[in-house]
Each structure stands twice: as structure tokens, then as C-alpha cells.
Amino acid sequence: MTDARVARRYARALFGAAVRANIVASVEDDLALLSAMTRNSPDFKRFLHSPTASKDQKLELFGRIFSDRVTATTMSFIRLVIEKGREDSFEHIRIAYTELRREKEGVVAAQVVSAFELNEDEKRRLIDKLTRESGKTIEPVFLVDSSLIGGVSVEMGNYVLDGSISGSLNRLRETLIYDLLKQN
Numbered sequence: 001m002t003d004a005r006v007a008r009r010y011a012r013a014l015f016g017a018a019v020r021a022n023i024v025a026s027v028e029d030d031l032a033l034l035s036a037m038t039r040n041s042p043d044f045k046r047f048l049h050s051p052t053a054s055k056d057q058k059l060e061l062f063g064r065i066f067s068d069r070v071t072a073t074t075m076s077f078i079r080l081v082i083e084k085g086r087e088d089s090f091e092h093i094r095i096a097y098t099e100l101r102r103e104k105e106g107v108v109a110a111q112v113v114s115a116f117e118l119n120e121d122e123k124r125r126l127i128d129k130l131t132r133e134s135g136k137t138i139e140p141v142f143l144v145d146s147s148l149i150g151g152v153s154v155e156m157g158n159y160v161l162d163g164s165i166s167g168s169l170n171r172l173r174e175t176l177i178y179d180l181l182k183q184n
Contacts, residue, residue, distance in 0.1 A: 007092030014077050014093070015100045023071055024101055030074035031094040034066070038090065048087050058082050107137045110156040115148040115164065130154065 018027040038045045047053055047061065062078050070078075081087055102109060110130060112118075118126070123142060130138045134156065148164035155161075162168075 003089055003092050004096075006086065007089045008096045010077075010081065010086065010089065010093045011096035011100055014073075015097055015104075017073050017077070019104075021071075021073055023073060024104075026071050027074050027077075028098060028101060030066075030070035031090075031097055033069065034078070035091055035094050037065070048090075055082055055085070058087065102139065105137065107139050108134060108156050110138050110140045110154055111143065112140050113143045113145050113148065113153045113155075113164075115144070115146055115150045115152075117144055118142060118152075126152065126154075130156070 014027060015024070018024045038048060048058070059079060059082055062082065063075075066078065067075055081090065081093070101107075110127075112123075112126065123140070127138050127140055130140075138156070147166060149166050149169075151164035151167070153160070153162045153164045153167060
């Protein structure tokens with residue numbers, strides 16, 4: 001079974017428990033904390049993935065670090081994942097859990113890339129328009145990429161809206177090449 005399938009199964013089980021306990025957001029925050037800890041601490045990540053560290057050592061460390069920082073549901077889940085030897089799947093589980101939460105709430109993630117930092121009013125108007133167009137609640141991530149030259153590019157699932165100047169120039173270049181090749 002692939003990591004993504006395993007992660008999705010674990011995420012579904014955790015999500016079901018979180019829904020029953022009405023702590024979906026808290027558990028998602030707990031998973032984000034675990035992910036940040038793994039990402040920001042090379043020593044922690046090395047220990048987590050070390051084949052020489054025993055399950056008991058990992059359980060003890062996780063208990064010391066997280067027991068007073070995460071919900072009891074999350075802590076029980078962490079113990080289960082470590083007992084099953086699936087601690088390398090934590091990040092995949094976090095991603096799958098977030099997808100399940102978005103599905104349940106009818107939320108779609110959107111990555112909005114602009115050439116310059118958007119002000120709060122521009123962000124709000126853009127999200128309002130995307131919400132009206134998609135009929136879903138938008139969960140945006142705003143990024144800045146000066147290579148766009150100007151404008152905005154939005155990616156929501158399989159949908160890409162490229163309103164950037166660099167995107168327009170690329171489309172124009174492709175059209176010109178196509179027209180030139182068509183003439184020959």
C-alpha cells in the first residue's frame with residue numbers, strides 16, 4: 001500500500017474521531033504543530049526517522065514534547081502511529097486530514113500569486129469574486145513572485161487563472177510561434 005493511501009486511512013480515522021469529539025480545528029492545529037516541529041528541527045526529524053531509536057524512546061519523547069500541547073485525541077493518535085511504525089507518514093496524514101476538513105466544510109484551497117504584495121482590500125475583493133464564481137468558501141494562501149511582472153495568478157485545485165503579464169506574454173509568444181509554424 002502506498003504512503004498516500006496509508007496516510008488517507010489514518011487521516012480518515014483521526015478525522016472521524018475529531019468530528020465525534022467536535023475538535024476538528026484543534027486537531028488540525030496539533031498536526032500543524034507536529035509538522036512545524038519536524039520541518040524546523042533537523043534533530044527532531046532525524047530522531048523521528050531513525051531506525052535505531054526504539055518505539056518506547058519515540059513515545060517517551062513525544063509524550064514529553066506534546067502531551068500538554070495537543071489534544072488527548074491527537075496524543076492517542078500519535079501513540080498509535082508510532083506503535084504501528086508509521087511515523088514517517090505524519091506529514092502525509094496532516095495533508096490528507098486538511099483535505100478531509102476542506103471537503104466536509106465545502107472549502108477550496110487557493111494559491112494566489114501576485115507580482116507585488118496585495119493590500120487587504122485587494123485580497124478581500126479577489127477572494128469575494130472567487131467565492132462568487134466558484135460557489136465555495138475560499139481558503140487562500142497569498143504569495144509574491146516578482147517574475148510575474150504584474151497581475152495575479154490563481155490556482156484552485158485543477159483550475160488556473162493566469163492574469164499575470166508574464167502569462168499574457170507567454171501566451172502571445174505561443175500564438176506567434178503557432179502562427180509562424182502554420183505558415184510554413
